[in-house]
Amino acid sequence: MTKHKIRKLPLFTLIFFLLLFMAGVISGEPSRVLEQSRQICLSCIGIG
Amino acid sequence: MELARKWVQIVIGFLTNGYWAFPFTRTIYQGPLKVVCSPGLNCYSCPASTTYCPIGAIQQLIAGIRFNLGLGQYYLGWYVLGCIGVVGGFLGRMVCGWACPFGFVQEIIHKIPGPKFKIPRILRYVKYIILSVMVILLPLLAVNEFDMGDPWFCKYVCPAGTLEAGLPMLVIQPDLRAAIGHLFFNKLAILIFFVVWSIMASRPFCRVACPLGAFYALFSRVRLVRLRLNREKCTDCGACHQVCPMGVKFNESPNDAECITCMACMERACKYGAISLEVGGLPLHSSPLRKTTKS
Incomplete structure (x- = not known):
């Protein structure tokens, strides 16, 4: 019978990026992202 | 499984582009869902888009880092990087196959009959250059007198933005047609190039030029x-x-x-x-x- 080993590296990776995400939330980035994404950036889409 | 994948692609395509009132409002969705990250490449200036594009958002944040630091605001892109990092840690490039609207579009185009060619494997490295130079270095370093950079990839390359945002915006806001110039035609040429290439080869943009695919590819050995x-x-x-x-x-x-x-x-x-x-x-x-x- 094949033994299956649980891989731990993906969990550490997820925890690292989750902490990064939380640091972003604490520094107020979501409101900045929301502000940007609500506007049409014409030069970003090649107009103007 | 292939049928399930197609359905997932369709459902996620609709969820991330679910604002169908745009023909009447003649503008983009501006609600609170725009704080949610789109897992795939999906331009947030697309009139139907309900989420933000991680590549667009991270470029905007990087382009404004110096300006914002001058104002004492520490917007370093951690929120966006954290979002796509968590997605990448779970799924890696599985996102490209199951949840990216532009990848889905290329798959559909590839079904058009015509001569089919392979893509040389060496070209896969171009997307890492695009990620590091056009998404990170140029927006950070090439700044104007106000310390603001440009979102170089969105502005000069992104064919998903031209397809999902540039062309639809010209349809719903005819006044904008007066403002198009060589920048738009360059991007349109890039879009046409990838559309034609998609007929002849499978997913050329994903394999050669997508910076989000390059980012997710970094998780190939550590994804869950x-x-x-x-x-x-x-x-x-x-x-x-x-x-x-x-x-x-x-x-x-x-x-x-x-x-x-x-x-x-x-x-x-x-x-x-x-x-x-x-x-x-x-x-x-x-x-x-x-x-x-x-x-």
């Missing part, structure tokens, strides 16, 4: 969900090479950064049950063992 090769069962028959839309030789390179986990090799090619889907090391599903003995 991935395909696994059982060396004892594999006969090196090479059947998996024939069906892979990304040109991966799965038996030679099971953790290939190009693998989008579409499972075509597992479902349609392997006769020996040598390929399985695993989550964190535990197998979930394996290729069906057909009535063929190992030679």
Whole structure:
């Protein structure tokens, strides 16, 4: 019978990026992202 | 599984582009969902888009880092990087195969009959150059007198933005047509180039130029969900090479950064049950063992 080993590296990776995400939330980035994404950036889409 | 994947692509395509009032409002969605990250490349200036594009958002944040630091605001892109990092840690490039609207568009275009060609493997490295130069370095370093950079990839390259945002905006806001110039026509040419290439080759933009695909590819060895090769069962028959839309030789390179986990090799090619889907090391599903003995 094949033994299956649980891989731990993906969990550490997820925890690292989750902490990064939380640091972003604490520094107020979501409101900045929301502000940007609500506007049409014409030069970003090649107009103007 | 292929049918399930198509349905997932359609549902996610609709969820991330679910604002269908735009023909009446003649503008983009501006509600609170725009704080949610789109897993795939999906321009947030698209009138129907309900989420933000991680590549667009990270470029905007990087382009404004110096200006914002001057104002005492520490917007360093951690929120966006954290979002796509968590997605990448779970799925890696499985996102490309299952959740990217622009990848789905290329798959549909590739069904158009015509001559089919392979893409040289060396070209896969171009997307890492695009990610590091056009998404990170140029927006950070090439700044104007106000310390503001430009979102270089969106502005000069992104064909998804031209298709999903540039062209629809010109339709719903005819006044904008007066403002188009060489920048728009350059981007339109890039879009046409990738559309024509998509007829002749499978997913050329994903394989050669997508910076989000390049980012997710960095997770190929550490992602939670991935395909696994059982060396004892594999006969090196090479059947998996024939069906892979990304040109991966799965038996030679099971953790290939190009693998989008579409499972075509597992479902349609392997006769020996040598390929399985695993989550964190535990197998979930394996290729069906057909009535063929190992030679």
